[in-house]
Amino acid sequence: MRRSRWMSVSVGLALSAGLAVSPAAANTAQPEERGGPQDVRFATFNASLNRAAEGELLTDLSTPDDEQAQKVAEVIQRNRPDVLLINEFDYVAGGAAADAFRDNYLEVGQNGAEPIDYPHAYTAPVNTGVPTGFDLNRDGSTDGPDDAHGFGDFEGQYGMLVLSKHPIDTDGVRTFRNFLWKDMPGATLPSDPATPDEGDWYSDEILDVLRLSSKSHWDLPIEIGGRTVHFLTAHPTPPSFDGEEDRNGTRNHDEIRFWADYVTPGKGDYIYDDDGVRGGLDPRERFVIAGDYNADPHDGDSVDAAATQLLDAPRVRDTRPGSVGAVVAGRQEGGANDDHVGPAWLDTADFAAESPGNLRVDYVLPSRGLIPRGGGVFWPVPGTELARLNDASDHHLVRVDLLVP
Template identity: 50%
Template sequence: MKSRPAPAWLIACAAVLLSACATDTQPHSRDTDAMTPTRPDTLRVAIYNTSLFDEDAGGLIARLELGNAQARKIAAVLQRVRPDIVLLNEFDYDAGHRAADLFQRDYLDVPQAGGGEPMQYPYRYLAPVNTGVPSGLDLDGNGETGGIGRDRGNDAWGYGLHPGQYGMLVLSRFPIDEAAARTFRLLKWSAMPGARRPMNPLTGTPFHPDAVWSQLRLSSKSHWDVPIETPSGTLHFLVSHPTPPTFDGPENRNGMRNADEIRLWREYISQEDARWLCDDAGRCGGLAADARFVIAGDLNNDPVDGDGHHDAILELLEHPRVLRMATPRSAGGEDKSREYAAAGIEKRGAPAHVTGDFGPRVGALRLDYVLPSTGFAPAGSGVFWPAPGDADTGIADASDHHLVWVDLR
């Protein structure tokens, strides 16, 4: 990823955040604490980008039926960390929910090598996503509609080679109020006040013609508000997976979209009466002012490093309804960050805060977030990224992302 220069105010803001994280006295946990059973009055919430996707429709189902080593490692990590509620990003969606059924029955219900006891999630939520769904429009501006090979994903509502690729799956130990769940898959990008419409820098004109812009959906996958009935009350699990702010041109259409996908949650927790913020069932408005929530997802935006409009994630982290707490950290991430720094890939962010390893061209970044609302008390957090030589390293390499968890009371 090529980093864009950050304005002075942003660098100053990031420095304050990093300083606060370094000196924060709120409790956080080491990697080994992730396996410590949570107290009865504690809720463990997690995000895990599993990379359980396939380039062919039905491909993930076929792999799970045959027995998949990657899926076994993913299940082992979940059995070790044992979150009460978890969002799995990049888990292919199928209308029959066959992949989700197989993952629970053949992987989570079975003790895995390096894992713990079987982990049963009696409740789950999954729904269609925009990835791989043909738009019938020329969204990448190449003069063609559809395309062939890998390029055919560019004109889908969200990049994907088949409908459901890179989907989302919520697993919960507690009941989910599906009737009250809200999805924002169809929300038009242009409906958002002040939307960052991509512009052609050479001509100063919009990248998307008006006829396309008026139809373009904001969410590259979907945005879900999933109400979960925990023992201490309703928790609104606000989950998404914004597009990476890369793989575009000078118009920066993916960078703009990523920023506004993150901004959607900022607006959702700020504007209870927002008339433009309408879900797929036609219900309009944001989250009630007294509701408790956790925002979770691979948001594809590091606060200070990599590509993207960092102001988008910083403004979410600093929202008055988002709980101030220690940033989840890991020994493995810190070690990898320092390894990259020694090779010349230096970052401004705290080495221990990274959540994924994206190779020698990009390095390690913090992209995955679990952000509770005020009203909770933080009881611990971490990134499941063991230090080299730890016994758990054998299961921690299942994905280029690592599971992030937060304990709440």
Template identity: 40%
Template sequence: MGLRAAALACLLAGPLGAEPIRIATWDPGLTRQGPGLLLRDIRARDPQVLAAAQVIVAARPDVILLTGIDWDADGRALAAFSALMADAGLDFPHRFSARPNSGLPTGLDLDGDGRLAEADDAQGWGQFTGQNGMAVLSRLPLGPVTDYSDRLWRDLPGNLMPAVGPEVAQVQRLSSTAHWDLPVMTARGPLRLLAWAATPPVFDGPEDRNGRRNHDEAAFWLHNLPHAPFALIGNVNLDPTDGEGRPEALQRLLDHATDPMPRGAWQPPQTGANATHAADPALDTGDFDEAGPGDLRVDYILPARALGIAGSGVLSPPPDNPLAEAVARASDHRLVWVDLVMPDPPPPLAGAALR
């Protein structure tokens, strides 16, 4: 058999073998009431911090987006938290974080209460710059990140921004936390993580400012989807079936992506607000107050349709599982993971010389 025939036989035999890549997203509750306090607690091996590290080690992701971790300019808190997991056998040599919009001052009285420099007057709610930001930890190399977080809300085509004065419109960013296009460099080429953490669609008045912003934070990606393998990932802060919010943009994103419907192994008794919910409780990722919204699905990984899905899940072990205590102690969110298979590289061009 000649070289050309042998190559053709290999192509026709089926896809090349590929190991799944486990990506995850989680709000680990690593936010504090002032700058520097998270680093203090990591160094002191605070029980909540240790619980968060234990959960991630148990999930063993190749890449994880953290949607609730305080940012500092030198990245010391993220490095210290990563070191805790390295000590437990899970090394993330590649990290990314950037200053989020949460807590970033605008210099304006956005809530109209006559006072400046409050949490409600920041680009995204926050008591200090960097509170409750985002970060990525990865076992795989990361490529150059495109950070869209400075885009103005008014510039999104078809935006639902409520009427505001020109002074506000000229400074108000769309992202309450951040929007990142972050390449993960796999053996089969880059996987683009389209990451964001949206404002909850509540805590406002009849103008529905937060509900409109939550919608538009998802709608942003409808105008910025890459022509490459991607996964939409993050804390969307929206349940498409239960709770408040405008799910239209999230539903339109599913025209371009697949919903693996990750499920948890255990759900609490469906009492209180949960008893009124219509969605499958196994899909819930937020363990919220029964007297309030109840448990909701708010954290998502939505891979592009070209990607294979080898498995998925929500890390919610039953109470008798040794991990259950750490899961409950760390956060009111649950870690979501999906095992992705990158598509085969394109075949060589017809007629190309084989050597």
């Protein structure tokens, strides 16, 4: 059993601290020395490790018997990423859920797969379930999950977890959980369909408190052989479950735009982090953007160009990882998939066949300067032995292999 030492990372005045984990001193790897180029596998996986009530995930992970967690762990073990973002992993203060998942699942071989060890991890509070005090969806109540800064029945539901074989520079972490939506220049704010005014769904009083990130945006510097690669992680809200005002679709668009501006020289000057530090990423830095962005560049319900504003950012490289399994699944399921414009090869999520069908919504996007060596989407072909893992989540793990020069 790991005995972890948790270190605080400041995320702003009077706020809960983000947490990074490192192993006990006896097991801590020595700092990496600068050497030749290194091959590193980056991945993202919306593992659907969320539960309906606070504390349930920790209870489920505290024993090695949860069937879904076993499948999620096996997916990770069979793909063996070096740096991994897990979306929809309920946040538990102190990192207890992350420790339990590593101890009871990842470090235990699942169905013949080799155990995998991640000595470094990062998790922090997110906006889901955090009350705004306002009726955001205009249903007459101010205390529903839709009225929180991010949709959630409790604080921390649908959180994020980063696992890494390489050290995380905790002193260099930037989080953007408290950035206000209104502070994005030209924000795509939702409009009340009953009025002629644009961007008027939310009052000025709401916009004075409403945060952009439905979970959070994290910039985690990963130390790889003496070099730094910034792991830029997020999980924008789905562009659905709203009305004609499209409050979720517009927010999804701007949550995605945030990273596009952050990594584009001259566009991120307006950004401030939770410590009040302003500006985007230094143009000399290398990065990998990862996460479930809930937007397909061709199909689905997202605002036009929501995904392409990131895919077309000048410093971003889209390596287009795919799978045969997604092609076969789309043909077998039919429905909305038959009318899709985008290539099924790139799909990463298996949604209802009628609407919206299978979509490409999960991304691992390296910066220019990192050299792609391969990648793929873990979507075993239906009917094959590993297809039993396809129901671990409605999303599939996406991986990209990079040479860090």
